Amino acid sequence: xxxxIEIAGVSKVYDGGVRAVDTVAMDIxxxxxxxxxxxxxxxxxxxxRMIAGFETPSAGAIRVDxxxxxxxxxxxxxxxxxxxNYALFPHRTVAENVAFGLRMRGLDKxxxxxxxxxxxxxxxxxxxxDRRPAQLSGGQQQRVALARAIVxxxxxxxxxxxxxxxxxxxxxxxxxxxxxxQKKLGLTLVFVTHDQEEALAMSxxxxxMNGGRVExxxxxxxxxxxxxxxxVADFIGDTNIFRGERVGPNLDVGKNLILALPATEAQxxxxxxxxxxxxxxxxxxxxxxxxxxxxxxxxxxxNTNFLGGAVLYRVTLEGGHRVLVQQPNAGTTHLFxxxxxxxxxWTPADLVVLKD
Amino acid sequence: MSxxxxxxxxxxxxxxxxxxxxxxxxxxxxxGLMALMSVLTGNPVVMPKVSFTTRHYARMIGDPYYLEVIxxxxxxxxxxxxVALLIGYPLAHWMARIKSRTxxxxxxxxxxxxxxxxxxxxxFAWMTLLSDKGVVNxxxxxxxxxxxxLKLMYTETGIVVGxxxxxxxxxxxxxxxxxxxxxxxxxxxxxxxxxxxxxxxLEVTLPLSLPGILAGSLLVFAxxxxxxxxxxxxxxxxxxxxxxxxxxxxxxNFNVGFAAALGIVLLVISLLLVIAYNRALGLVSGQRxxx
Numbered sequence: 001x002x003x004x005i006e007i008a009g010v011s012k013v014y015d016g017g018v019r020a021v022d023t024v025a026m027d028i029x030x031x032x033x034x035x036x037x038x039x040x041x042x043x044x045x046x047x048x049r050m051i052a053g054f055e056t057p058s059a060g061a062i063r064v065d066x067x068x069x070x071x072x073x074x075x076x077x078x079x080x081x082x083x084x085n086y087a088l089f090p091h092r093t094v095a096e097n098v099a100f101g102l103r104m105r106g107l108d109k110x111x112x113x114x115x116x117x118x119x120x121x122x123x124x125x126x127x128x129x130d131r132r133p134a135q136l137s138g139g140q141q142q143r144v145a146l147a148r149a150i151v152x153x154x155x156x157x158x159x160x161x162x163x164x165x166x167x168x169x170x171x172x173x174x175x176x177x178x179x180x181x182q183k184k185l186g187l188t189l190v191f192v193t194h195d196q197e198e199a200l201a202m203s204x205x206x207x208x209m210n211g212g213r214v215e216x217x218x219x220x221x222x223x224x225x226x227x228x229x230x231x232v233a234d235f236i237g238d239t240n241i242f243r244g245e246r247v248g249p250n251l252d253v254g255k256n257l258i259l260a261l262p263a264t265e266a267q268x269x270x271x272x273x274x275x276x277x278x279x280x281x282x283x284x285x286x287x288x289x290x291x292x293x294x295x296x297x298x299x300x301x302x303n304t305n306f307l308g309g310a311v312l313y314r315v316t317l318e319g320g321h322r323v324l325v326q327q328p329n330a331g332t333t334h335l336f337x338x339x340x341x342x343x344x345x346w347t348p349a350d351l352v353v354l355k356d
Numbered sequence: 357m358s359x360x361x362x363x364x365x366x367x368x369x370x371x372x373x374x375x376x377x378x379x380x381x382x383x384x385x386x387x388g389l390m391a392l393m394s395v396l397t398g399n400p401v402v403m404p405k406v407s408f409t410t411r412h413y414a415r416m417i418g419d420p421y422y423l424e425v426i427x428x429x430x431x432x433x434x435x436x437x438x439v440a441l442l443i444g445y446p447l448a449h450w451m452a453r454i455k456s457r458t459x460x461x462x463x464x465x466x467x468x469x470x471x472x473x474x475x476x477x478x479x480f481a482w483m484t485l486l487s488d489k490g491v492v493n494x495x496x497x498x499x500x501x502x503x504x505x506l507k508l509m510y511t512e513t514g515i516v517v518g519x520x521x522x523x524x525x526x527x528x529x530x531x532x533x534x535x536x537x538x539x540x541x542x543x544x545x546x547x548x549x550x551x552x553x554x555x556x557x558l559e560v561t562l563p564l565s566l567p568g569i570l571a572g573s574l575l576v577f578a579x580x581x582x583x584x585x586x587x588x589x590x591x592x593x594x595x596x597x598x599x600x601x602x603x604x605x606x607x608x609n610f611n612v613g614f615a616a617a618l619g620i621v622l623l624v625i626s627l628l629l630v631i632a633y634n635r636a637l638g639l640v641s642g643q644r645x646x647x
Contacts (some may be wrong), residue, residue, distance in 0.1 A: 054544050074547040075556075087545035091563050100559075101549035152549060 002188040003065040003155040004030040005051060010060035011044050012212075017317045020046040022212035023060065028190060033182050035191045035199040038209035039235070044192045045160055047209070051190060052158050053077050064155060075104075082162040086141045088133035094120070094144050095129035101152035119151035122181070139170045146178070150185065157182070157189045163198065175202055196236045200224060208232045225277075230354045231277035238312070240323045241354070243273040250294055255319035260294025260348040273354040278312065278326035280350040286341035295348050299323070311335060315342060321350030389624070393616035412617035422601075426621060429597040432512055433581035436519040440527045442573065443520065449561075453540065467528050475522055480591045483509065484486045486590070510592040518586040523579050527572040534568025535561070567637055574633050575604045578626050597621050604630035 005028040012021040021043040028034045036044035051062060053074030061070045069077060080101075088097050098225050102112045120126050123143035133141055142162060149157055162178075163171045179202050182189045193199050199206050200220040208215045208223060208231070216228045227233035233241060237326045244253030249266060251259045251274060259274065286298055298318050305312040306329075313325045313336060325344060329335070336342060393399070397409045416422045439608050451463045470478060485491045486508035493505040539563055546556035584599040593600070598618055605615035 052544075052548060054547075073553075074544070075550050075552050077548075078550075079548065081545065081548045083541050083545060085539070085541065087539065087541040089542060089545070100546065100551075104546075104550035104555065148545075148549070333471055 002030050002186050004028060004188065005060075005156060005190070006066070007047070007051070007064040008061045008063065010047070010050060010057045011048060012043070012055060013058040019212050021050070021057075024209075024212075024218055025060075026207050028188060029126070029205075030188055031186045033179065033189045033191065033202055033204045035087060035193060035203040035206045036143065036209055037196060037206050038198040038236075039194055039195055042209040044194075044209050048158055048160055048190060048192045050077055052081050060216060078152075078154055079156045079158055080152055080154030081158040082142075082145045082149050082160065084161045084164060086133075086145040086162075088141055088144055088148070090133055093130050093132060094125065094136070097133065097144055098148045098151050100148065105152065115151055119147040122150075123147045123177075138165055139174065142174060143164065146181075146346060150181070150187070155188070157187045159189065159191045161193055162191075164193075164195075171198075176203070208235065210235070226352055227275060228355055230273055230275075233352065233354055238278050238324050238326070240278065241273055242276070242277045242321075244271070246270050246272065253321070255317075255321055257297065257317060257319050257321055258294055259351060260292075261353070262349045262351055264349075265351075265353050268353070274351045275354055276323075276346060276351055278324040279310070280346055281323070281325045282345045283315075283325050283327050284335065284343050284345070285336075286343050291345050296343060296345045298341065298343055301336045301338050301342055303338050304336065304344070310349050313342075315344065317344070318332040388411065390616045390619050394620050399612055412614045415614065416581075416617060416621065422618075425596045425598060425601050426625075427592065428512070429581050429599075429622075430625065432515055432519070432587070432595075432597060433577045435516050436513075436580040436622055437577045439516060439520045440524045440576045441569065441573060444524050444527035444531055445569070447524075447559060448568075449530045449535055451532045452527065452538075454533075467525050467616035470521065471525050475585050476589075478522060479518050479586050482514070482521065486514050486517065509590060510594045512591075512595055514590040515587050515595060515597075518590045519580050519583055522583075522586065523576045526575050526579065530572035530575060531536055531565065531568045534571070535565050538564045570633050570636055574629055577629060582622060582624065 005086075007024055007026050007028070009023050009025050010021060011019065015021050024043070024047055026034075028331065036047055038044045046055060050057050053069075053072065057070060059342055061068050063069065064077075089100065092100070098116045099112050100117055102170070103293050107115075109292055116129075120129065125140060125147065128136065129196050130141065133144065133236050136144065142165075145162065159178075160338040163174050166174060167203055175198060181187075191199070191202065200223070205217060205219055207217045208222050210231045216232045217225060218226070223232060224236055227236065230241060233239045242253040242257070242259060243257070244251045246252075246261070246269070247258070249261055249263075251261050251272065253259060261274070291297075302314045302322070305314075307326075308329065310326050310328050313327065314322060315325050316322050323344070327334075369394070394412055395408050395410065396406045397403075397411075398406045400406045416426075447463070447467070451460060451467070454460050454463065483490070487493070487506075488505040488509070490508070492508060493502075495503045497505065508517075542560050542564070543553075543556045546560045547553060551559060581597075582599055583597075584603065587595060587597045589599055591600075598621070602615045602618045602622075605618065624640045
């Protein structure tokens with residue numbers, strides 16, 4: 001039965017005083033696909049290893065279904081784990097790899113054989129039982145690692161960048177399959193990744209980590225559309241960040257640019273940063289009629305970056321600010337070229353005020 | 357006309373020439389001569405009339421004394437290997453897994469330091485420890501644990517103690533390399549799947565380190581059965597091993613032919629072991645090499 005995990009003020013300090021994880025707190029719900037997202041060295045893997053029991057927290061507690069497991073050894077935690085390099089046993093066959101956890105649980109041979117068969121069928125590896133890991137492709141090894149972890153019906157499935165070594169196409173396929181499997185089995189899944197697209201695509205909720213701390217926990221849309229901190233806004237996707245001084249209902253960000261703040265942000269700090277996603281800006285050929293003050297500005301296309309389904313423009317505003325604007329690829333006639341004078345427009349409500 | 361390039365000697369081949377010559381003149385030639393001597397009636401250099409004979413080998417097989425010596429030599433080799441493995445493996449595991457660089461350096465120094473002292477010196481040190489009036493017996497007697505001194509010197513036990521001390525570093529260094537290449541995450545994966553740390557070691561690390569165990573054991577066994585100084589000093593000629601016997605045959609009995617035959621037997625034992633090692637390794641890791 002899947003479990004919930006509570007991470008309560010957990011820190012990990014290594015010898016020499018390096019704080020890899022700094023008072024991290026989060027609640028992972030039962031049956032949830034929960035991602036730990038962040039750049040390398042942000043403490044996401046250390047956090048996962050503490051949940052798995054390979055590292056002991058220096059402070060704080062980890063509870064599974066309310067029971068404190070902070071000092072329970074790894075082999076008694078009943079958690080499945082898929083390692084970054086899969087960590088398949090090279091001296092054992094695929095079937096033996098998958099059977100390992102069942103054998104450790106003292107199940108009888110017929111039960112083990114049946115469960116192994118079912119697990120391999122679930123990851124579509126039937127027929128490869130007698131191969132050795134070295135004889136499998138990366139994608140197949142990944143599936144074996146997954147089968148080995150889920151066959152024990154773990155309370156929690158932990159994944160440490162499991163798709164990192166796969167090429168893009170295969171990775172997308174595995175993302176889809178893993179997500180489907182997780183929903184089907186109702187697994188609580190903790191997924192470590194540095195790939196924001198992967199995290200956004202798969203997760204029910206994401207914890208964005210930086211420098212050993214949690215910056216924000218939220219659903220993919222919350223993380224993307226309402227980033228709370230400058231780091232989150234910057235780390236997830238492309239974004240334009242302006243910093244300036246509050247002047248009445250507006251923000252003066254210098255260089256003759258005044259932005260109208262969202263109505264909900266009428267009160268607050270005198271100096272603040274706001275983020276505006278490139279795709280929330282509408283781009284049109286420069287019109288002589290000026291748009292609404294505070295949510296429209298003129299500029300010139302400096303260069304373009306064709307992404308296929310969309311085009312990313314770097315636009316220099318009249319005052320000198322440079323902003324990114326993303327427009328869907330609506331056909332060749334609608335594309336802008338460097339040198340085009342353009343008008344940028346947006347809805348003030350799309351500006352997100354950031355905590356520094 | 358064949359291509360000129362293929363007839364020109366490969367430049368790299370020239371580099372192995374000195375090594376090959378050295379190997380041929382100082383390895384194959386002497387061994388070939390030894391093999392030849394073992395089937396001759398005498399030394400052809402001093403005796404012009406020699407003929408082929410199998411009498412040296414017949415003498416060995418016919419006399420239980422010589423078979424006993426061969427068996428003693430093998431037994432000492434086996435026990436030394438086993439003890440060196442039991443002492444060396446935990447040490448090697450520790451060295452391979454230790455995180456701190458300083459710790460690793462200290463362990464490596466501890467393993468290598470005894471090798472900086474000559475075998476003779478180290479063996480003499482063991483004599484002062486193990487003799488009837490040595491440190492071990494004196495201590496035990498003063499503690500009242502024993503009334504009579506234990507017979508530690510001039511026994512196989514004494515020889516094994518001395519040999520283990522000398523050859524443990526070879527075992528440790530061979531094993532450290534192999535264990536160090538085993539991914540630690542494999543053990544973690546095993547523990548994650550419910551194996552206790554001991555079980556994870558037995559199921560994963562131990563089988564994966566078998567090549568190192570075999571290589572280290574082979575090395576120590578070969579060195580132990582051909583050891584000369586330690587068996588003489590700690591065995592005091594009361595324990596006879598093949599190398600001692602060979603030396604006696606040459607220096608005391610001038611029976612070069614018989615000594616050569618004994619030498620060939622020692623060599624054959626080692627060769628059989630190498631073959632067995634390769635077979636065992638093939639069985640252990642053969643399928644892994646498939647791809």
